[in-house]
Amino acid sequence: MLERVCILGATGSVGTSTLDVMALHPGRYEAFALTAQHRVDELAQLCRRWKPRFAVVGTAAQATHLRQLLAADGLATEVLHGPQALADVAAHPEVDRVMAAIVGAAGLPACIAAARAGKKLMLANKEALVVGGRLFMQAVAEGGAELLPIDSEHSAIFQCLPEDRRQWAQRIDHIVLTASGGPFRTRDPATLHAVTPEQAVAHPNWVMGRKISVDSATMMNKALEVIEARWLFDLGPDDIRVVLHPQSIIHSMVVCRDNSVLAQLGTPDMKVPIAVGLAWPERIVSGADALDFLKLAALSFEPADAVRFPGLQLAYDALRGPEGSTTVLNAANEVAVAAFLDRQIRFTDIHRVNADTVAALIPGAADAASLDDLLALDLRARSQAQARVQSLSEALTR
Ligand code: NAD
Ligand code: MG
Numbered sequence: 001m002l003e004r005v006c007i008l009g010a011t012g013s014v015g016t017s018t019l020d021v022m023a024l025h026p027g028r029y030e031a032f033a034l035t036a037q038h039r040v041d042e043l044a045q046l047c048r049r050w051k052p053r054f055a056v057v058g059t060a061a062q063a064t065h066l067r068q069l070l071a072a073d074g075l076a077t078e079v080l081h082g083p084q085a086l087a088d089v090a091a092h093p094e095v096d097r098v099m100a101a102i103v104g105a106a107g108l109p110a111c112i113a114a115a116r117a118g119k120k121l122m123l124a125n126k127e128a129l130v131v132g133g134r135l136f137m138q139a140v141a142e143g144g145a146e147l148l149p150i151d152s153e154h155s156a157i158f159q160c161l162p163e164d165r166r167q168w169a170q171r172i173d174h175i176v177l178t179a180s181g182g183p184f185r186t187r188d189p190a191t192l193h194a195v196t197p198e199q200a201v202a203h204p205n206w207v208m209g210r211k212i213s214v215d216s217a218t219m220m221n222k223a224l225e226v227i228e229a230r231w232l233f234d235l236g237p238d239d240i241r242v243v244l245h246p247q248s249i250i251h252s253m254v255v256c257r258d259n260s261v262l263a264q265l266g267t268p269d270m271k272v273p274i275a276v277g278l279a280w281p282e283r284i285v286s287g288a289d290a291l292d293f294l295k296l297a298a299l300s301f302e303p304a305d306a307v308r309f310p311g312l313q314l315a316y317d318a319l320r321g322p323e324g325s326t327t328v329l330n331a332a333n334e335v336a337v338a339a340f341l342d343r344q345i346r347f348t349d350i351h352r353v354n355a356d357t358v359a360a361l362i363p364g365a366a367d368a369a370s371l372d373d374l375l376a377l378d379l380r381a382r383s384q385a386q387a388r389v390q391s392l393s394e395a396l397t398r
Pocket of ligand 2: 151152153225
């Protein structure tokens with residue numbers, strides 16, 4: 001039977017890779033809903049190819065534009081807009097599977113809606129879990145949703161664990177998340193202030209959206225992934241370790257209680273974790289290249305340098321603080337990365353904005369229990385971070 005898939009963030013890097021994998025399996029998947037916030041023309045193109053029941057865009061004006069484009073082709077796709085429409089298509093009774101591939105906290109409400117509706121929820125949108133944490137996991141449990149990690153590291157851990165989740169705690173001593181180290185792993189840290197957005201988004205191993213590419217360069221991506229792992233696998237901060245592995249061949253590892261280590265390997269291509277999520281526990285063709293062991297010169301490992309990558313520690317501190325701490329950290333980082341990409345602040349200022357926002361807000365971050373509380377805390381952190389961006393950017397232009 002055809003599985004009906006809703007792709008939140010269909011025009012993005014993960015969204016388009018998901019459609020690429022689905023295209024290899026005609027008769028197995030149908031695109032039921034496709035959403036995008038920007039690049040409506042690209043969404044129109046995807047609608048022509050996939051003929052979804054629903055398409056969702058950000059604004060009413062975009063919706064009007066998309067309707068005109070689709071009407072010209074005689075397509076019956078219904079066009080909706082806004083955050084409520086995202087949640088509605090994600091929780092639609094006819095949807096089997098949701099790919100959460102929106103970037104940032106903006107994806108949280110639709111993730112919660114899909115979780116409460118008991119969907120098979122393929123989670124790429126790590127920020128949603130960093131912001132939502134406990135509330136997100138409660139929604140998964142209450143809705144009876146199946147949460148399938150898509151982030152390559154978390155997919156690796158997931159693949160190394162037994163299918164019966166009740167056995168996870170008994171198996172794991174700790175996990176090791178691998179990190180490529182990004183484009184500046186060997187650059188002189190004293191020159192990092194001069195990094196341009198173009199340099200920061202040029203990742204050596206992966207082609208990804210701009211925000212996650214900058215996060216990889218600062219290693220805030222790994223910081224967010226540590227927090228993501230805390231919730232996905234129910235682990236304490238001491239049980240989540242990070243090691244640099246510049247080749248990005250081992251995607252992460254589980255160290256069992258007996259010190260046996262299980263690792264998942266593959267070429268660095270998101271189509272593998274996406275295919276795992278789409279078919280689990282079956283395996284389907286992903287379209288990714290197979291690993292050629294004879295071409296692998298070496299697999300090497302290094303510690304993550306705290307001077308070069310100060311952001312990583314913020315994740316551990318946030319996990320040891322009140323639960324809203326990770327919400328604050330994520331919001332600050334979203335604001336800081338956007339300001340860096342907009343050339344308002346320097347690369348090294350991203351960490352300053354994050355650390356200062358966390359220091360200013362975390363004492364009051366404890367009382368965020370509902371989705372509305374979390375979103376209010378997220379907003380408060382954004383305005384605090386924005387004020388810090390302002391002062392740093394004024395200092396730059398002075
Ligand atoms: P991207 O920027 O390429 O795409 C983001 C998508 O989300 C686009 O379709 C965009 O229109 C939509 N979007 C952006 N802002 C939105 C908003 N406010 N409301 C609704 N929709 C919005 O991003 P990406 O690289 O595909 O990453 C998506 C998510 O997956 C991120 O959370 C990222 O951390 C995670 N992830 C990505 C990769 C990767 O290889 N790209 C790997 C692991 C995890
Ligand atoms: Mg990752």
